[in-house]
Amino acid sequence: MRPNAERAFTLLELAIALAIAGVLAAFAIPSYRGQVARAHRVDATAALYRAAQFVEAAAPGSIQELPAGFDQAPLSGAAIYKIRLLAADNTNGGYAIEAEPTEAGPMHGDACGTFVLEATGRRWNRGGPVTGATATDDCWSAR
Numbered sequence: 001m002r003p004n005a006e007r008a009f010t011l012l013e014l015a016i017a018l019a020i021a022g023v024l025a026a027f028a029i030p031s032y033r034g035q036v037a038r039a040h041r042v043d044a045t046a047a048l049y050r051a052a053q054f055v056e057a058a059a060p061g062s063i064q065e066l067p068a069g070f071d072q073a074p075l076s077g078a079a080i081y082k083i084r085l086l087a088a089d090n091t092n093g094g095y096a097i098e099a100e101p102t103e104a105g106p107m108h109g110d111a112c113g114t115f116v117l118e119a120t121g122r123r124w125n126r127g128g129p130v131t132g133a134t135a136t137d138d139c140w141s142a143r
Contacts, residue, residue: 040073040107041115044081044099045140047073048117051083051097055119060094073099080105081115093119100127112139 051070055063065071065085072079079102086096099115101107113127125139 040080043073044115047083095119
């Protein structure tokens with residue numbers, strides 16, 4: 001009688017454990033990717049509101065572009081979104097700020113596209129395949 005044979009895994013037990021791990025990974029990985037994308041969108045919206053506060057605090061018309069620290073999301077590390085101040089027109093109330101995904105970043109091609117926040121408080125998305133008020137609410141919410 002060999003004592004090591006009683007403590008070893010059989011090939012069937014190993015196959016079952018690998019199958020269970022595969023099924024768990026099939027559900028966990030897409031969910032994880034969705035959470036990461038949602039976190040990047042939250043960073044972009046927070047950066048837009050931060051930039052809007054900066055523009056509102058400055059004298060009207062004195063800012064032509066956003067300074068370093070307000071020009072990307074997230075604040076540190078590699079930029080995932082570039083934040084830009086857009087010119088005033090008849091509909092945006094004095095300015096608009098956009099957060100556009102970088103070309104080489106993980107959010108390039110995201111369904112929400114570019115986030116836009118206007119001085120009037122209107123927020124919307126452009127360039128993504130989603131449209132309508134419900135889609136905009138989904139992109140701007142942290143849910």
